[in-house]
Amino acid sequence: MTAAPHQATPAAGKRRIPPGALKAYVASLTGTSLEYYDFAIYSVASALVFPKVFFPGNDEYVGLLLSFSTFAVGYLARPIGGVIFGRLGDKIGRKQVLVTTLLLIGIATVVIGALPGYATIGIAAPIILVLLRLAQGIGVGGEWGGAVLLSSEFGDAKRRGFWSSAAQIGPPAGNLMANGVLAVLAATLSTEDFLSWGWRVAFLASALLVGFGLLIRLKLEETPVFKAIQAHGEQPKAPIKEVFTKEPRALVSAALSRISPDVLYSLLTVFMAVYATKELGMSTSNVLTAILIGSAFQLVLIPAAGALTDRLNRRLVYGVAALGTAVYIPLFFVMIQDKSVITLTVGIVIGLAFHAFMYGPQAAYITEQFPARLRYAGSSLAYTLAGVVGGAIAPLVFTALFAASGNWFLIAGYLAVASIVTVFGLAIGRNPHTDEEERLLQEARA
Template sequence: MTSTNKAAKAASRKPPPGALKAYVASLTGTSLEYYDFAIYSVASALVFPKIFFPSNDEFVGLLLSFSAFAVGYLARPIGGIIFGRLGDKVGRKYVLVFTLVLIGVATILIGALPDYSVIGIWAPIILVLLRLGQGIGVGGEWGGAVLLSSEFGDPKKRGFWSSAAQIGPPAGNLMANGVLAVLAASLSTEAFLSWGWRVAFLASALLVVFGLIIRLKLEETPVFKAIAAHGDQPKAPIKEVFTKQPRALISAALSRVCPDVLYALFTVFVAVYATKELGMTTGDVLAAILIGSAFQLFLIPAAGALTDRFNRRMVYGIAAAATAAWIPVFFLIIQGRSELMLIIGVVVGLALHAFMYGPQAAYITEQFPARLRYAGSSLAYTLAGVIGGAVAPLIFTALYAASGSWYLIAGYLLLASIVTIVGLALGRNPQPEEDLRLLHNDGAQESHA
């Protein structure tokens, strides 16, 4: 191999300028925001039914709490529309700063909210409104965070570079469950329900400040700069997505259903089932989720990178099919109330989620042309959340209450897997040429100038 070829090969392995900084910023920002979101998820299962939605019927209180949980998902399309439009018109950077602030303020206020015994019906009403703010922020956050890392990275390695934002949920979940586990272990049940859970919410103030410092130092992405240089920003990106990209929108949205439902099972409903049905402790459940989330930190980028080498839709689809097969196995192996079996079951479940979630960001964004990526990706992500993660805990609880068994829940995951596989069949394979052409033309214009 000549020295020229060696130099070219070394250059191809070197990350593009700004890519690593953008990767860290995307990962850090979504980790902080999903920390906020994750502590609400855990609290909605273990705390809020007791202090914000008191009821003589335990399942009624749980359903009310999960309904408030669902509001965050139902609000996401609002954020997707508002921030998706802005992201394609004015750029990615400052939209991401605003979403971080919105989620952080809402979470801090939840931590300071008096409970039902103090202000009565106003407690759950205000909680739902703050949850609405969280959801709107997350609806605008995801699309921008994905584009931040992927548009700085190599278009031919979009699976890996896009995975930065995907590491955010397990990282945030890991931090949230870790904080809650420490608090639950060090405090009495009465103290934890009275004030201990609030510490995790209020602590997000420090995390938000840290995230803001990182994001404010970033530049706009090279791809959006190239679009702006050509004056090619869409005037009505939301309208264009619905009228010109309907198949892409449907494919991208359906691809999210199985991962969303699966994640809700292993990070929210499993806490209810293991403690109420099997008599296991909250500590057992939190430990299993923590270990599963720790594995995801490595599996998600690995899965994204894997789909840069092999067909992205094939890897994604295999994981969706394996999910349908694993759920019955999971419920069977935990019937013995073994903490080890619970850990193994959750780790495998979240590993299957990682092999869908890791390449998901790349898959969704590459369904849309660059000039409509923020709007298209945000709409697909948030609309799918409404039919996936938003209603999943409610459906799990209703199916379990109606049947007293896990069989219907396994059937629900089978249906979700089929929906995702159909979505993948409708999609298109990666097309990095569009980004490369944009960046090449922009660079040629700068050289000519």
């Protein structure tokens, strides 16, 4: 008796990788890796280099404050990029916008590496630095939403959690690359050489990442989903306006979903460097090593978490990780009071694992809150607006709470509130819908 015509063999049962999906995955990963590579090296330079090179003066704290203000400009500029490029991404396509954002971020980063200091060109030096940081922030504001759509719209809509996780691997990948470059420079240069010219190498090296990402993005076609939208003439005339007027619930849900993972990441990778060194007496290298080990685990955990939510309910997995964070952080602070480097490392690795199970499916969750024709604008707005009230202010809030109380209790409470806010955002969101994409693609092929 012959097998039924539609009976699946083991080989046939395997899900096929869509054409262009792997290239899109790499292209998405490259852009967000550049973003966080820049984030890591800029944060180091803001503390160690820029006060001396661009903001010299009699008061070193004034120079440090001015230097950190340029760091904040990058965050504040992101919503501008979300509006500009989010609108264009839904009107003219994902590919063209993503080439522009990659060039904007990359050129600004490289020019910072070549920018003469205050001693050479005077007041023009800090002014140009601020403008370059503004350009970086605008580029980043338009990069994330498009990078997510690039990988997810080339991939299988039913596996959006995995395919869209490409953009989410950027933070650990960028941190690892930046710290690798900085470690090599620190090991081979004297402090004087690093402050004189070595820091510039870290910025100029980003040109390699830009060139690689640009090569891939230029060879990619437009995403199949946008092609189908274009074929039907369904591009929105005013996508930003439509998001605010027709999708306010989706925008709120998507934005709130970011709060807990952003605040948690700031705690573990920014504030912990201060807390562990000043309160626990550990060295900076101990903390950085722990963060790097946690980041290495995230390279695997983030796509795994995204893939898991393709099989289980995405909001459920995300919400459990958020609530788990609220419970874990007090335990984490209790654990590390033994001042053991091993305990700190294990604690940060576990904390970043909780982050991975929110951050991995985050891109899929945010994009699927919006209809395909408004995805770029909606995702970019949610991502950038939430970043300003989440990750951007979290280190300042941690510092203020610790200064006011002298202990970690209020900080743990802050994380608990952030987790509850995220769970609320997930509760008002929607589960994945793939019918719209399947309809668009089927009609485009017909």
